[in-house]
Amino acid sequence: MNEDTTRAIEIGLNAVIVSVLGPAPMVLVVGSGAREALPFGPFDPLRHRTFEIGLRSWVEAQTALNIGHVEQLYTFGDRGRHSQPDDARAHVVSVGYLALTRQSPESEEALTMANANWRPWYGYFPWEDWRDGRPDMLDAFILPALEQWTTAGGPGPDARRGQRRKDRLRLSFGGDGSPWDEERVLERYELLYEAGLLEEARRDGRPCVLDTPIALGHPMQFDHRRILATAISRLRGKLKYRPVVFELMPPEFTLTELQGTVEAISGRHLHKQNFRRLVETAELVEPTGAASTSTGGRPAALFRFRREILRERPAPGLRVGGR
Amino acid sequence: MNEDTTRAIEIGLNAVIVSVLGPAPMVLVVGSGAREALPFGPFDPLRHRTFEIGLRSWVEAQTALNIGHVEQLYTFGDRGRHSQPDDARAHVVSVGYLALTRQSPESEEALTMANANWRPWYGYFPWEDWRDGRPDMLDAFILPALEQWTTAGGPGPDARRGQRRKDRLRLSFGGDGSPWDEERVLERYELLYEAGLLEEARRDGRPCVLDTPIALGHPMQFDHRRILATAISRLRGKLKYRPVVFELMPPEFTLTELQGTVEAISGRHLHKQNFRRLVETAELVEPTGAASTSTGGRPAALFRFRREILRERPAPGLRVGGR
DNA sequence: TCAAAAGTGTTATCCTTACACCCATGT
DNA sequence: ACATGGGTGTAAGGATAACACTTTTGA
Numbered sequence: 001m002n003e004d005t006t007r008a009i010e011i012g013l014n015a016v017i018v019s020v021l022g023p024a025p026m027v028l029v030v031g032s033g034a035r036e037a038l039p040f041g042p043f044d045p046l047r048h049r050t051f052e053i054g055l056r057s058w059v060e061a062q063t064a065l066n067i068g069h070v071e072q073l074y075t076f077g078d079r080g081r082h083s084q085p086d087d088a089r090a091h092v093v094s095v096g097y098l099a100l101t102r103q104s105p106e107s108e109e110a111l112t113m114a115n116a117n118w119r120p121w122y123g124y125f126p127w128e129d130w131r132d133g134r135p136d137m138l139d140a141f142i143l144p145a146l147e148q149w150t151t152a153g154g155p156g157p158d159a160r161r162g163q164r165r166k167d168r169l170r171l172s173f174g175g176d177g178s179p180w181d182e183e184r185v186l187e188r189y190e191l192l193y194e195a196g197l198l199e200e201a202r203r204d205g206r207p208c209v210l211d212t213p214i215a216l217g218h219p220m221q222f223d224h225r226r227i228l229a230t231a232i233s234r235l236r237g238k239l240k241y242r243p244v245v246f247e248l249m250p251p252e253f254t255l256t257e258l259q260g261t262v263e264a265i266s267g268r269h270l271h272k273q274n275f276r277r278l279v280e281t282a283e284l285v286e287p288t289g290a291a292s293t294s295t296g297g298r299p300a301a302l303f304r305f306r307r308e309i310l311r312e313r314p315a316p317g318l319r320v321g322g323r
Numbered sequence: 324m325n326e327d328t329t330r331a332i333e334i335g336l337n338a339v340i341v342s343v344l345g346p347a348p349m350v351l352v353v354g355s356g357a358r359e360a361l362p363f364g365p366f367d368p369l370r371h372r373t374f375e376i377g378l379r380s381w382v383e384a385q386t387a388l389n390i391g392h393v394e395q396l397y398t399f400g401d402r403g404r405h406s407q408p409d410d411a412r413a414h415v416v417s418v419g420y421l422a423l424t425r426q427s428p429e430s431e432e433a434l435t436m437a438n439a440n441w442r443p444w445y446g447y448f449p450w451e452d453w454r455d456g457r458p459d460m461l462d463a464f465i466l467p468a469l470e471q472w473t474t475a476g477g478p479g480p481d482a483r484r485g486q487r488r489k490d491r492l493r494l495s496f497g498g499d500g501s502p503w504d505e506e507r508v509l510e511r512y513e514l515l516y517e518a519g520l521l522e523e524a525r526r527d528g529r530p531c532v533l534d535t536p537i538a539l540g541h542p543m544q545f546d547h548r549r550i551l552a553t554a555i556s557r558l559r560g561k562l563k564y565r566p567v568v569f570e571l572m573p574p575e576f577t578l579t580e581l582q583g584t585v586e587a588i589s590g591r592h593l594h595k596q597n598f599r600r601l602v603e604t605a606e607l608v609e610p611t612g613a614a615s616t617s618t619g620g621r622p623a624a625l626f627r628f629r630r631e632i633l634r635e636r637p638a639p640g641l642r643v644g645g646r
Numbered sequence: 647t648c649a650a651a652a653g654t655g656t657t658a659t660c661c662t663t664a665c666a667c668c669c670a671t672g673t
Numbered sequence: 674a675c676a677t678g679g680g681t682g683t684a685a686g687g688a689t690a691a692c693a694c695t696t697t698t699g700a
Contacts, residue, residue: 255652
């Protein structure tokens, strides 16, 4: 129980690097087409004392991005599931990280050199964007296919399994009294994977419930879309109790821009007045005095993040409600 | 950015195995005295497909415990800080796990064989137990020593550092308008470590602010007390949105026993009526019909966990309030 | 003057917190 | 009868969610 013999394994760091551009939350990917993957870097314990230092080191060297908030997501040691069956990297353990940043013109060249690109994250998870209401694809494709998955096998010995699937479906995708919870991105992804509705599932040799297979959203290499799902879940949750949005904002911004960024991440439309009151009573921002050159209507007052709040309040986040 | 070269490292799994006995939350440790450590097991990717399977395998084999809920805490890759300076295991990455279980007479023998023992976790964190009110040691030793730490260096160039320390102190230990947040176990531990008030800090060669050094709480080997702090933080938080308490309860229990377990973990005293209403409106339990042979007063009704709730509600936890 | 976006005041509702009191049993 | 712990009803306060309306600019 206290022995020290362990087997040699390799450690890799996967980074979900997020920024928001206008209304689109973006993630940095390398490669293109069906070969898109999250940026990946080795961890060398001799050169870097901690994972986070190692991560910052190679990310900043290769992308010229200024990484703000960084947090560990999860460590994946899976063989088999969510990876190629005969994966040469089977003994690579990957530690997933979430990093928040802002796009800067200076980093453009470095990104091109590294064959890295910003991609809207809802390209990978189109069913997660509820800003313009419930996505049509849910009722048109996803839910029917998942219903079919819960009843596959029919009555008899498979009935209990079907009931469990129905329960999981209701909890993760809502309906039947259960609400849609925007934080359950990972659970929804895993359900879709198990039902064989994702390209990753087909690739891993899993059966599909449908006669004419559909592949939802843009796929990624290895289990990277799952790591991205983990990151979105975590970020959507964290928004509510830590002021992490500001890592994605420029130094000065209007309240509408701030709301737009929160909406981009949470995938929900927010109630304007309530959002403003929330920001105000939380004392998260202060006016700079200046106003933005209006983009159409009345000019908006500019605000900046009140860093002092970090020292004043215990959990300063934006517990955004609905609509 | 997409290269595959990684350095060979070893992976170990550290388990924080928790149970509650009467009013005492317990953690399983191996060794004794200043050499106490968390149970540790190697991860062999050839034998086990995932970390969790590997963990369950060696824990159940060696302790004969039935492990219920298991969750990954954090992956530590640190060299230096929080570990021996010339640590022979410098290239061991340890993945921390939290596991919940109940003590069973059958596992006693296996535990003895493995030199493992249940220890009350507040022995390692005496300042975290607020069930009988604010612990005296906070005002008697801890806060004065930490105040001194914030002013060490006096005015001048060290003043800004002192201000940052003051802010961290207020946020993690409360006071000055900030409340005590029982979930900030890890932050408090790290502050005490940095101030040199823990045996682990002395061992790592860190200076102490006090002339007569004090060492708070019982120490552990390596950075294991830090991992335990992570586990307590996580568990105290999780209690509020997932019905994990029941993993620590026998199949039938009284509401007072349930409250006692929640109090043991959260380290707070709870308001009886409100706790009961909370449990009732959350529909987390159902009466068995039987009553316990009273331990003094009126016999208490026995309840069991309503497993169905897992399928009914999205986030069935006990969002316990104060007092 | 009209479109477009900024910005505000007020109310209904629920959830949290706290109060104080009654009940059933063993000694 | 009384000590001990089990069990309950109800009201005050605060946070949340929703309502509709006014203001300032550019075209």
